[in-house]
Amino acid sequence: MNKRTSMEIFKSVVLALFLREVQTRFGTKKLGYFWAIFDAMFMVLIFAGLKSLISAKSMPGLDFPVFLATAFLAFFLWRNIVTQSINAFSANKALFAYKQVKPFDTIVTRVMLEILVSSVATIVFVMIGLYFGLDVSVKNFNMVIFAVVWLCVFGFAIGLVSAVLSYFYEFYAKVIKVILSPLMFISAIMYSVDSLPPLAREIILYNPLVHFMEMIHGFYFKTLDTYYVDYEYMMYWTLIPLWLGLFFYKRSEKRILSS
């Protein structure tokens, strides 16, 4: 057989895994596409509704549903990257019988799939927004994209660490699930950091996701800024888990394959 470089093998494996994931996720369950959009849509409707019930005055200069949608789409993208990464090894275990398929490839594949799903959902959201005459215009498109890409790298890093650790320690998988569930409420998704009292502001800024959400909001809306975003803090939260994830993975790849 002709020899291929490891990059060529990696590319063909990720493509094969990607097509397989698309088929199993969306092909066998017809509702797959629906759920991809539904969860974010549901949250936007709930919180937009709640907000209009509680207080008539919303954030001036922007449409609140758009404010919600940007953050929920980003948050679900990040959360799905992490949760899908955690299950990536066990879901693809049978395919490790082929030596070309490395556990790492399964995570890369799932991250790519989540990005695709989120992109489709975003397009649908924009179309719905336009239909209802909401202001979906972006202040700084490039910086919003940059923030989302960074968020994906952050998700990948946390996902990789979590995948390796939870493969060997079931306890860790439970812990991460417990951490993930309340995150939605403490990540500056349905409110801005600026709207919080000073003490709450100080505490919530320890959550790295808050910085990502503020960054996305700040660059998306003309009336908001990125005053509270600490890029250095975000960098630490990206690079340290990324390094740890790669380190743990490198050390345990063979054990994952042979277990």
Next chain:
Amino acid sequence: MIELYNVTKYFKTGGKKKYILNNVTMTIPSGVNVGLLGRNGAGKSTLLRMLGGIDFPNSGIITSPNSFSWPMGLAGGFQGSMTGRQNVKFVCRIYGKSDYEIEQAIESVREFAELGDYFDMPIKTYSSGMKSRLSFGLSLVFDFDYLIIDETLSVGDKNFQEKSKKALRKKIENCNVLLVSHSMPVLKEICDVGIVVHQGQINYCETIEEAIETYNNINK
């Protein structure tokens, strides 16, 4: 050619190390078909997996300039929720085949494996025999230097067994086989040399008959 240098492989069971290979150095020469013998749990399948590159020794090195198939066994190597056809596509893709080659591969596997409508059903609905037929049929599509076969030649009915053996005989004109089997006639028919795995040691025998005899002595 396959070379093993000081290879040690063990499993930990209840704190105790159970050795499959204990500091084994060995060379399997090119151009011979190898039969692996040993009691259940002696580590034949683990050895095959290591030779196939999906399991790894605790210490030592296994090297070979040759290409190996995936271990074809009853255990699978298939994703249960995918259909037979999707699995064939998947494996072709990871080996970098073109769309045209994939179409051809699907046709030849479908014809060989005789799965009928099951070819488009999820693998989890297959019997173990059907899985092996698919796996074996799929391996015939590729040009490996070594086919790694774990107990799969004895599946299916008489007809299919004959067909498999015929296909394998044709295939091994151009490649070699690493075969685990408990069927002595099959081993005698296909293999040239034998390896007996027993209590962490490997006994390399120049002829398959000698290996069978060694194996029989262990079982006495």
